[in-house]
Amino acid sequence: MPKSSIFKACRNCKALVLPDQDACPVCGGTSFTEEWEGMIIILNENSELMNLTGAKKPWRYAINIK
């Protein structure tokens, strides 16, 4: 099963959420795409990944969305 069929990605912040969620739990956005590539999982607030990716809180994020 392709990864992209498991989650959809928020177009605003790239957070990956389950297909049955209506609003992004990270930014509250309601625009999603199923066309995304790669996944980053940020586990804690102090992660260097948060600086690198610009993520607002620990979550799983797509690396690229189309």
Ligand SMILES: [Zn+2]
């Ligand atoms: Zn979002």
